[in-house]
Amino acid sequence: MxxxxxxxxxxxxxxxxxxxxxxxxxxxxxxxxxxxxxxxxxxxxxxxxxxxxxxxxxxxxxxxxxxxxxxxxxxxxxxxxxxxxxxxxxxxxxxxxxxxxxxxxxxxxxxxxxxxxxxxxxxxxxxxxxxxxxxxxxxxxxxxxxxxxxxxxxxxxxxxxxxxxxxxxxxxxxxxxxxxSAPEHDVAAALSSHVPHLLAGALAGAVQRSALREAVLALAAGSFADGTRVAGGPPERTANMLLANRGPALTGLDAVRAVLDDLADAVRAGDPATLTDLLDEGRTARAAVGGRVFTAHRREFPAAVDHAGELAYLRELGAAGGHLTECRVEAGAVVYTGRLPAPPG
Amino acid sequence: MxxxxxxxxxxxxxxxxxxxxxxxxxxxxxxxxxxxxxxxxxxxxxxxxxxxxxxxxxxxxxxxxxxxxxxxxxxxxxxxxxxxxxxxxxxxxxxxxxxxxxxxxxxxxxxxxxxxxxxxxxxxxxxxxxxxxxxxxxxxxxxxxxxxxxxxxxxxxxxxxxxxxxxxxxxxxxxxxxxxSAPEHDVAAALSSHVPHLLAGALAGAVQRSALREAVLALAAGSFADGTRVAGGPPERTANMLLANRGPALTGLDAVRAVLDDLADAVRAGDPATLTDLLDEGRTARAAVGGRVFTAHRREFPAAVDHAGELAYLRELGAAGGHLTECRVEAGAVVYTGRLPAPPG
Known part of the structure; x- marks a missing residue:
């Protein structure tokens, strides 16, 4: 080919x-x-x-x-x-x-x-x-x-x-x-980036509308500063990004709102056990950010023939949270070094 | 006295x-x-x-x-x-x-x-x-x-x-x-800290529950890492904090949800102008984090008599987003150096 x-x-x-x-x-x-x-x-x-x-x-x-x-x-x-x-x-x-x-x-x-x-x-x-x-x-x-x-x-x-x-x-x-794949990227990016932009915008916007705006800003420490950082970016760029990924962004937002409802219910009910469990779920995901252990592997495919096996390998690697750290073509073969995260424990 | x-x-x-x-x-x-x-x-x-x-x-x-x-x-x-x-x-x-x-x-x-x-x-x-x-x-x-x-x-x-x-x-x-005042602190802290903890917990929790968890984490860059940082803290401590400030935290969350609804409506409608305006509101508040200019002033009160004037000064200073950088008592007077932010432009 x-x-x-x-x-x-x-x-x-x-x-x-x-x-x-x-x-x-x-x-x-x-x-x-x-x-x-x-x-x-x-x-x-x-x-x-x-x-x-x-x-x-x-x-x-x-x-x-x-x-x-x-x-x-x-x-x-x-x-x-x-x-x-x-x-x-x-x-x-x-x-x-x-x-x-x-x-x-x-x-x-x-x-x-x-x-x-x-x-x-x-x-x-x-x-x-x-x-x-x-x-x-x-x-x-x-x-x-x-x-x-x-x-x-x-x-x-x-x-x-x-x-x-x-x-x-x-x-x-x-x-x-x-x-x-492009559609899978868009669904994952909704949660990893687009919904965080919506949350940051909503938090910063609520403070802007608040009668206590000045006092809130005076107290703004780590959690507020971190949670609104991307709200400081150019509004046009963020709007373009959200509108280009409308469906996945709204679906991702719904998923976050469902957890937010659970959290709010536990706060309203004064239920420390449920609230702690819910927060612990989030901590598990958060702990995996930058904290995952990866194992390297090497895969080789013929360079010039049908690419179905190569394509399947690549997409599975991405879906599993992995990535490539090497790609080279030599002697009619393509050689990849891939890295896969250890399964969540 | x-x-x-x-x-x-x-x-x-x-x-x-x-x-x-x-x-x-x-x-x-x-x-x-x-x-x-x-x-x-x-x-x-x-x-x-x-x-x-x-x-x-x-x-x-x-x-x-x-x-x-x-x-x-x-x-x-x-x-x-x-x-x-x-x-x-x-x-x-x-x-x-x-x-x-x-x-x-x-x-x-x-x-x-x-x-x-x-x-x-x-x-x-x-x-x-x-x-x-x-x-x-x-x-x-x-x-x-x-x-x-x-x-x-x-x-x-x-x-x-x-x-x-x-x-x-x-x-x-x-x-x-x-x-x-203690109650005013709690209302301001709800927006500056407690609601950000809820949003971070909900975002991290939604990813934990997602079928695409691994792929989302693979893409987790600035906005997700920042938006979930406090979700990495001890769940018991965060739960205690939220439960001790139940009313203001839920009220603050409602205010954020109202803006989130506006944002979601604009995304759903494919309305770039409204979406950009909403995001720009948030950017204004975000720009004031760490970016405010303060003007210093000096105030003096008698140390040993009725404290009503001193108390009123202090609470107004806090409500206006200001703070003290000096407090000393000398020759029967208390001397404060306060700093007030320039009015939002």
Missing amino acids: TDGVTDRRPVLGERTAAVVGTGLIGGSVLLRLRAAGLDVAGWDPDPATRRYAHEQGLAAPDTLEEAVAGRDVVFLCGPLPSLAETLSRAAAATEEHCVLTDVGSTKAEVAAAATAQGLGRRFVPGHPMAGADRAGLASATPALLDGAAWVLCPTGSGMAAFRRLAALVIDVFRARVVPM | TDGVTDRRPVLGERTAAVVGTGLIGGSVLLRLRAAGLDVAGWDPDPATRRYAHEQGLAAPDTLEEAVAGRDVVFLCGPLPSLAETLSRAAAATEEHCVLTDVGSTKAEVAAAATAQGLGRRFVPGHPMAGADRAGLASATPALLDGAAWVLCPTGSGMAAFRRLAALVIDVFRARVVPM
């Missing part, structure tokens, strides 16, 4: 890249790629951002097309509503071997747009998990995404592109690549 | 202290007081904790009574349900000039217990605002409470004790003393 996105190029062999949308995330991607020795250009629709990038010594041409022409890989990092259009423009301005990806916080919508545009082989939906309570190129740093969990969505037809991109982000960003 | 808790002792003049309940907070209070040069003893009902304290070179007698006898000030740092009893025992084992305070996260209940025990002149309800996702003396550090907002509840009859304690915590902990 030969893909337009070819296995012939060596994995880890990407030499040139472009970033479309050089805000906090895109700018950080660009700076890290440049630091890793890639020839990388950035483009942003905002002339002031292009000027600022130019002043910082970055290649920042005036058009998207100039920025992406001839590149091996293009990262689309603009706002979610812009992705379908920038994807189409970037695809038209690059060769067939160029891998396209994005860093948006929801995946099903952009994956569907890519399929509709006939770009399933070249486009790999992506989502690096990184905090973002700031915005703009001036806040970007090469280290922002270092070591991040980075979702990439493999498909049967896009497997070669997936491998090249996985190898690149592992090599350059030391990313933990979490392979997931 | 002469108080049992006397103005005759120089402010900043406390020389001996005791801490009852040497967990994370009590242990940290003890270590800081000792580092500041006070002669301080600690007592904990747990023999292993007393033994550990002894091994660390701390004065850790076997009984509460031995620990507090002859001390100038006693900090009650045990669990909320223990406070009424330890208050009574500490009061019985100390002289009339000894100031008693606590560090519990709700104030109306313990204030009522003190009044019922006839301790209104000696007991000053207190609450230092500090993160607490760990527990135990082994996690205590002298710096834990440094610079914290520290609520103290002044009353007309307890003014002399309030002044001595305010001076002590400002001097030793560089605390920002927030003067508030």
Whole structure:
């Protein structure tokens, strides 16, 4: 089998890249790629951002097309509503071997747009998990995404592109690549990110409306400061994210509200045993954040034949909370190092 | 006017202290007081904790009574349900000039217990605002409470004790003393701390119950990690805190749920303008966390006469989101340096 996105190029062999949308995330991607020795250009629709990038010594041409022409890989990092259009423009301005990806916080919508545009082989939906309570190129740093969990969505037809991109982000960003289908990503991201944004917004909003606003802020220590941190991010960006993942976000919110109802009932009833049990359930999940033990394994698949086994392996790995720390193609085989969490005890 | 808790002792003049309940907070209070040069003893009902304290070179007698006898000030740092009893025992084992305070996260209940025990002149309800996702003396550090907002509840009859304690915590902990009535504290603390604990517990609990638990945890980045941090704390302690402030916690939760409903409606309706406006409301409150500008002022009151003006000043200061950074008694006057936030713009 030969893909337009070819296995012939060596994995880890990407030499040139472009970033479309050089805000906090895109700018950080660009700076890290440049630091890793890639020839990388950035483009942003905002002339002031292009000027600022130019002043910082970055290649920042005036058009998207100039920025992406001839590149091996293009990262689309603009706002979610812009992705379908920038994807189409970037695809038209690059060769067939160029891998396209994005860093948006929801995946099903952009994956569907890519399929509709006939770009399933070249486009790999992506989502690096990184905090973002700031915005703009001036806040970007090469280290922002270092070591991040980075979702990439493999498909049967896009497997070669997936491998090249996985190898690149592992090599350059030391990313933990979490392979997931786009719809499964969106359901998991609802609970891991979108619902937390709703809760933070509601908490901060309730304080803003409170007659005791000033006194509450005077007492704001750890729990309030932590619980509202993401409410400090740009409202437009958060709104885009929530609206692009409407269904899963509302379903996830309902799940949280159900637990909240249980907690409130126990408080109202003055029932310490039930309340403690409920809080202990949450503590179990919380303890697994950053505290899981992973076991490494190695898997190998033929590089050039049917990808069904490889795809099944990758999706199972992601669903089990695992990630890849290595991906390379050598002697007709693709070799993965995967890491799986120990089962919850 | 002469108080049992006397103005005759120089402010900043406390020389001996005791801490009852040497967990994370009590242990940290003890270590800081000792580092500041006070002669301080600690007592904990747990023999292993007393033994550990002894091994660390701390004065850790076997009984509460031995620990507090002859001390100038006693900090009650045990669990909320223990406070009424330890208050009574500490009061019985100390002289009339000894100031008693606590560090519990709700104030109306313990204030009522003190009044019922006839301790209104000696007991000053207190609450230092500090993160607490760990527990135990082994996690205590002298710096834990440094610079914290520290609520103290002044009353007309307890003014002399309030002044001595305010001076002590400002001097030793560089605390920002927030003067508030006990009930007002509890309403403000519900939104600044108790509701955030409920939201964190509900979010972590929903993930624990989710079929996609592993995948969600794999994606858990900033917003989930921050939004669930306090869900990692001891469930018993959080349950005690919520149950001791039942009414205000449930009222605060209702206020947050109202905003959450508005947010969910806007997401469901696919209404970016309303959603952005709602999120912007929250951002305004969030921006004020740690970002407020304060203006200092100086106020002076006669030390020994009617305290109504002083009390009114203190409570208005707290309600306006302000705090004290100085309190001293000299030449028959009490001198405060207060700091008020600039009005929200």
